[in-house]
Amino acid sequence: MENSWKIIEEYHIDEDVGFALPNPLEELPYPYDAWISIAKNLPVLIKNDELRTKVEKLPMLSIDDLQGHKSQRLAHLVLGYIIMAYVWNQGDEDICKVLPSNIAVPYCKISEKLGLPPILVYADCVLANWKKKDPHGPMTYENMDILFSFPGGDCSKGFFLVSLLVEITASSAIKAIPTIFNAVQHQDQDTLQQALRDIASHLHRALEVFHQIHEYVDPNLFFNVLRIYLSGWKGNPLLPEGLLYEGVWDTPKKFAGGSAAQSSIFQCFDVLLGIQQSAGEVSAAEFLQEMRTYMLPAHQNFLHSLESGPSLREFVLSKGDASLQATYNECVKAMVSLRSYHLQIVTKYVLIPANQQSKKNQTSKESSELESKGTGGTNLMYFLKTVRDTTEKALLNRD
Numbered sequence: 001m002e003n004s005w006k007i008i009e010e011y012h013i014d015e016d017v018g019f020a021l022p023n024p025l026e027e028l029p030y031p032y033d034a035w036i037s038i039a040k041n042l043p044v045l046i047k048n049d050e051l052r053t054k055v056e057k058l059p060m061l062s063i064d065d066l067q068g069h070k071s072q073r074l075a076h077l078v079l080g081y082i083i084m085a086y087v088w089n090q091g092d093e094d095i096c097k098v099l100p101s102n103i104a105v106p107y108c109k110i111s112e113k114l115g116l117p118p119i120l121v122y123a124d125c126v127l128a129n130w131k132k133k134d135p136h137g138p139m140t141y142e143n144m145d146i147l148f149s150f151p152g153g154d155c156s157k158g159f160f161l162v163s164l165l166v167e168i169t170a171s172s173a174i175k176a177i178p179t180i181f182n183a184v185q186h187q188d189q190d191t192l193q194q195a196l197r198d199i200a201s202h203l204h205r206a207l208e209v210f211h212q213i214h215e216y217v218d219p220n221l222f223f224n225v226l227r228i229y230l231s232g233w234k235g236n237p238l239l240p241e242g243l244l245y246e247g248v249w250d251t252p253k254k255f256a257g258g259s260a261a262q263s264s265i266f267q268c269f270d271v272l273l274g275i276q277q278s279a280g281e282v283s284a285a286e287f288l289q290e291m292r293t294y295m296l297p298a299h300q301n302f303l304h305s306l307e308s309g310p311s312l313r314e315f316v317l318s319k320g321d322a323s324l325q326a327t328y329n330e331c332v333k334a335m336v337s338l339r340s341y342h343l344q345i346v347t348k349y350v351l352i353p354a355n356q357q358s359k360k361n362q363t364s365k366e367s368s369e370l371e372s373k374g375t376g377g378t379n380l381m382y383f384l385k386t387v388r389d390t391t392e393k394a395l396l397n398r399d
Contacts, residue, residue, distance in 0.1 A: 018171020
């Protein structure tokens with residue numbers, strides 16, 4: 001990998017926003033504006049129980065006129081929002097098991113074009129769902145907004161924007177990767193150490209940004225409202241067979257809901273630092289690999305390219321230099337800190353509200369089973385602890 005942003009650009013990685021889509025489009029031309037109209041009014045349509053009727057009245061549209069990556073990303077985002085709302089509606093037992101063909105067919109076609117699954121993914125609701133209020137202003141929470149919201153007031157905005165800002169802050173570290181590979185190839189320890197310090201610094205800043213979630217996301221609204229609309233139909237007892245995409249497949253299909261595991265940024269640093277998640281618990285490693293298929297193909301290719309690059313970890317070990325090993329460890333510790341903090345967030349935003357809910361009413365087996373799972377369909381705490389512990393084991397010369 002050359003020390004050039006051209007190499008990074010071919011993987012759809014932006015110099016300013018990393019894996020996020022730079023300056024996403026906000027509107028689609030006629031006749032696709034009918035999709036936008038529904039997506040912009042989701043909370044009201046759901047509240048008035050008009051959402052499904054509106055969706056069922058939509059004409060079947062060809063996607064042939066949706067040209068350009070940004071238009072296609074917006075279409076995937078908008079249709080993703082609409083199908084989540086259609087399936088879960090008001091978040092009660094009224095769950096739809098069949099997606100009508102007028103929405104299923106164009107959605108599956110646009111998904112195929114982009115190489116994404118036909119469900120709302122992290123690449124949609126976080127990476128392509130933002131705008132600046134003042135185009136010339138800074139990339140800060142105060143100067144940003146999301147394009148579409150689910151019910152739950154500003155909960156969607158808080159959750160998606162803080163996730164995006166963490167992503168963008170961490171992605172500044174990507175710029176150091178070509179430098180690291182060059183330094184390893186040329187045995188340049190000084191340059192390598194400086195690049196590793198840069199990565200650790202950006203990861204520490206990402207953790208600081210993560211703290212903003214407490215300010216902008218209410219735990220009860222997240223657990224009882226937003227989380228419903230992010231849930232998928234794989235490993236979900238409420239849709240055990242999956243979802244039938246009418247006019248596309250004859251049998252129901254299972255897809256995982258949006259999950260932080262679908263972010264390329266932290267898998268990217270796992271690969272770079274030689275953190276072998278595959279050496280951890282099999283189920284966690286398999287889930288992380290599966291979540292790669294929910295990333296854009298260009299981002300998957302970037303992870304593959306890192307895997308085929310020189311081994312940073314082996315180089316650091318081979319040099320036997322205590323100072324270099326300590327700097328490498330700083331990067332690993334920063335990853336451990338982020339993952340430990342994620343565990344704290346999940347405790348506050350999922351486990352505690354789930355316990356409160358099950359105490360309030362004797363929940364059914366299905367709902368109590370669902371409460372312990374992440375939106376991606378995993379046993380959340382077990383998965384996150386496994387990933388954090390495997391990261392920690394990558395530290396060199398552990399006492």
